[in-house]
Amino acid sequence: MSWNWEVIGETGLQFFGKMSASISHEIKNVLAIINENAGLLEDLTVMVEKGMPLDPQRLKTPASRIMKQIRRGDDIMKGMNRFAHSVDDPLRQIDLDDTLALTCALSNRFASMRGVRLELVPPSTPVPVVTNPFFLQNLLWLCLDFAMGCAGAGKTVSLKTERTGGKAAITLSKLQDMASVETASFPGDRERALLQALNADLVIDKNTGEMALTLPVHSQG
Amino acid sequence: MSEKVLLVDDEEDFLDAMATRMKDRGMEVSTTTSAADALKKVEEGAYDAVVLDLMMPEMDGLEVLKAMKEKRPELQIILLTGHATVQKGVEAIKFGAMDFIEKPADLKTLTEKIHQASSQRMVLVEKKIQDKIKRMIQEKGW
Numbered sequence: 203m204s205w206n207w208e209v210i211g212e213t214g215l216q217f218f219g220k221m222s223a224s225i226s227h228e229i230k231n232v233l234a235i236i237n238e239n240a241g242l243l244e245d246l247t248v249m250v251e252k253g254m255p256l257d258p259q260r261l262k263t264p265a266s267r268i269m270k271q272i273r274r275g276d277d278i279m280k281g282m283n284r285f286a287h288s289v290d291d292p293l294r295q296i297d298l299d300d301t302l303a304l305t306c307a308l309s310n311r312f313a314s315m316r317g318v319r320l321e322l323v324p325p326s327t328p329v330p331v332v333t334n335p336f337f338l339q340n341l342l343w344l345c346l347d348f349a350m351g352c353a354g355a356g357k358t359v360s361l362k363t364e365r366t367g368g369k370a371a372i373t374l375s376k377l378q379d380m381a382s383v384e385t386a387s388f389p390g391d392r393e394r395a396l397l398q399a400l401n402a403d404l405v406i407d408k409n410t411g412e413m414a415l416t417l418p419v420h421s422q423g
Numbered sequence: 424m425s426e427k428v429l430l431v432d433d434e435e436d437f438l439d440a441m442a443t444r445m446k447d448r449g450m451e452v453s454t455t456t457s458a459a460d461a462l463k464k465v466e467e468g469a470y471d472a473v474v475l476d477l478m479m480p481e482m483d484g485l486e487v488l489k490a491m492k493e494k495r496p497e498l499q500i501i502l503l504t505g506h507a508t509v510q511k512g513v514e515a516i517k518f519g520a521m522d523f524i525e526k527p528a529d530l531k532t533l534t535e536k537i538h539q540a541s542s543q544r545m546v547l548v549e550k551k552i553q554d555k556i557k558r559m560i561q562e563k564g565w
Binding site for chain 2: 231233234237238245249263264267271314316
């Protein structure tokens with residue numbers, strides 16, 4: 203089977219770059235918060251050295267904020283590491299909900315910038331899939347990006363994974379504005395190239411405001 | 424006289440710490456995590472400087488900057504950005520920012536810029552008053 207490698211390659215690089223840039227912005231924010239709270243602790247030290255009395259609570263608050271940001275930074279780096287390793291193997295068994303959760307975590311900052319909340323609905327049973335993890339994340343991001351533009355006044359995109367017969371499905375719903383958004387250009391060349399590479403299908407239902415991505419449980423690669 | 428500063432950023436833990444440090448240095452500080460609320464505050468109050476995060480939810484920092492300058496042309500706005508590129512800097516100045524600083528920010532540098540902002544604003548406000556007086560004199564034919 204011949205894939206559109208040029209489009210897949212370009213799309214993949216853009217996706218990787220976009221996510222990397224977003225992660226760097228998030229880490230910068232984490233560092234900025236640590237910087238200010240560490241600076242505040244330093245200021246308090248100077249005050250104590252000058253003989254001013256100090257309420258211990260004034261130390262507790264910045265210290266706990268620093269700990270909170272360190273945990274946040276660690277979570278971001280864990281996500282970045284998992285994302286980076288998604289290119290290790292062209293075919294691998296993954297847990298579909300886990301991959302969806304990672305893509306949502308990477309996309310959260312973009313969603314927040316657009317005032318959209320991503321709502322991940324836990325599946326009733328795990329959905330293991332053998333596929334190309336990076337291509338799948340790339341396609342999920344493109345679908346999510348489009349879906350966020352259709353979220354409407356509710357500003358929520360709900361995501362759910364499930365097993366349906368011999369296939370695995372990811373449904374994006376609560377897309378209240380889908381009926382009024384121009385959908386003729388989606389899926390475009392990028393999405394079609396990835397759908398072909400994943401042997402997947404994408405169905406958009408304007409009436410119900412849902413998008414359903416289905417892929418085989420075992421991709422041929 | 425202490426400077427009156429408005430801090431605008433979506434990260435509360437950042438805002439609280441920075442506000443506390445600025446207040447300890449004698450500044451009068453207001454904070455908000457919302458771009459819409461920041462615009463309202465600017466309309467209602469006279470600030471010597473606004474320190475504004477470039478990446479805010481729901482409204483782009485540059486759009487907020489533009490809207491603030493429309494309401495208060497003499498307002499001095501310092502943009503905070505995660506990555507200060509030349510392109511971003513040029514854009515920021517084009518939209519009317521006084522300056523831009525990369526996060527994490529050095530408070531000493533930021534404080535100096537706020538002092539600068541206060542002086543610049545005073546000059547603009549005085550000029551505005553002088554121009555108004557001149558117009559009044561001309562209208563009266565004095």
